[in-house]
Amino acid sequence: MKTQDLIKQLSANARPVKPLAAPELRFVLWMAMALGVTLCCMFIMALIGVKFLGQSVDWVRRLSSPALWLPGALTLLMCASVIYFVFALSVPGKKTNWLGFTALALAVAWIVSITAPLFFRRLAPLDSGLLCVAEIVVLTLIPGIVLLRMLKRAAPLATRKIGALAILGSLALSAAGSLFLCGDEDPLHELVWHFLPVIILTISGLYAGRYLFSYVNTLKNNAPAQK
Amino acid sequence: MDPQRDLELASLLIKAQDGDKLAYERFLGEIARILRMYLRKRLRDGDQVEDVVQETLMTVHRVRQTYQPGRPVGPWLYAICESRRIDFLRKVQRIQAREVPWEDEFIDFWVSSDEGAPEDADERIDAVQAALANLPEKQKRIIQMLKMEELSVKEVAAKIGVSESAVKVTAFRGYEAIRKQFKS
Numbered sequence: 001m002k003t004q005d006l007i008k009q010l011s012a013n014a015r016p017v018k019p020l021a022a023p024e025l026r027f028v029l030w031m032a033m034a035l036g037v038t039l040c041c042m043f044i045m046a047l048i049g050v051k052f053l054g055q056s057v058d059w060v061r062r063l064s065s066p067a068l069w070l071p072g073a074l075t076l077l078m079c080a081s082v083i084y085f086v087f088a089l090s091v092p093g094k095k096t097n098w099l100g101f102t103a104l105a106l107a108v109a110w111i112v113s114i115t116a117p118l119f120f121r122r123l124a125p126l127d128s129g130l131l132c133v134a135e136i137v138v139l140t141l142i143p144g145i146v147l148l149r150m151l152k153r154a155a156p157l158a159t160r161k162i163g164a165l166a167i168l169g170s171l172a173l174s175a176a177g178s179l180f181l182c183g184d185e186d187p188l189h190e191l192v193w194h195f196l197p198v199i200i201l202t203i204s205g206l207y208a209g210r211y212l213f214s215y216v217n218t219l220k221n222n223a224p225a226q227k
Numbered sequence: 228m229d230p231q232r233d234l235e236l237a238s239l240l241i242k243a244q245d246g247d248k249l250a251y252e253r254f255l256g257e258i259a260r261i262l263r264m265y266l267r268k269r270l271r272d273g274d275q276v277e278d279v280v281q282e283t284l285m286t287v288h289r290v291r292q293t294y295q296p297g298r299p300v301g302p303w304l305y306a307i308c309e310s311r312r313i314d315f316l317r318k319v320q321r322i323q324a325r326e327v328p329w330e331d332e333f334i335d336f337w338v339s340s341d342e343g344a345p346e347d348a349d350e351r352i353d354a355v356q357a358a359l360a361n362l363p364e365k366q367k368r369i370i371q372m373l374k375m376e377e378l379s380v381k382e383v384a385a386k387i388g389v390s391e392s393a394v395k396v397t398a399f400r401g402y403e404a405i406r407k408q409f410k411s
Contacts, residue, residue, distance in 0.1 A: 003284070006285070094302075157311075
């Protein structure tokens, strides 16, 4: 097809579109929604644990334990920086270098906070933490789906990078929440059942991103949001 | 990009976002010219330039809602173009890694001495001519036009009224038939 014909076709098919909100606003909206949903889900899960599974939880101790709130806080900070980075990346031409460095620095700090105690603390035998993995996945569902829909409205041209980072950001929030739901302070447990599932799923995001956002390269059924 | 030019493009794009088709057509025409100049410095093949221009225009159409009024158009446009250029080159590399250029088939056959063809170049040419005479008329004619008259695939296709792919496939079958004659 000649370029001039393509231009005529595209302009003939053009409909009004609503300009996307600034990435900063989209980030704030998503974080507020995700935090709210995660806290509600955590509350429901804790209630189920107490009512039906006979769990007894000392929330004051849990929330004040440095072994939990330090990695939890770093995980949350990393989540925020990665999500902001992802929203900025999905707008072509937006300068993202410093955002990338910040996200990377916080990710490194997060990794250190999880792995460093392995060398300094006495480790308990590794127990089954599949419930923790399930909690992380369940807590990620709604924020993850909303994030995917918000990114699809933008321009996720770097499909693999954005796929991996979107998964990392949404999982990180859930991983922070699951640390407190679980309450197990053993570093080996945190590494295997809270940290590794996030890493594995993030790597899968590199491949998933290519398919989740491949639509951006085609025009079929992909009209942008109308006014 | 020149600030004045950027402002003009921004104005057209904002109108396009509001649904003004004429402004949008003008915007796309302007950016097609800009992109061609930009890509000519970064791609060797003229056909590739036009392919990437079209891919960029389609992506601009798909993501035009991401342009924020008040911001310069240049960085937005060039970011989309660069992304499409890199994706295009990756696609070309993947295809080239899987495929053997069809010209090499003939060259390998022509220079190979283990296909049953004579060692001496003149004898080889005579042998190929004799083998050509045994081919179906269409294959013979196409190979003669490509190799003896040194026409391009495009020229041969235009001359005999078939597609370029058909020319390549017919020529390839002719080379295979000649190779089989030598082997037997």
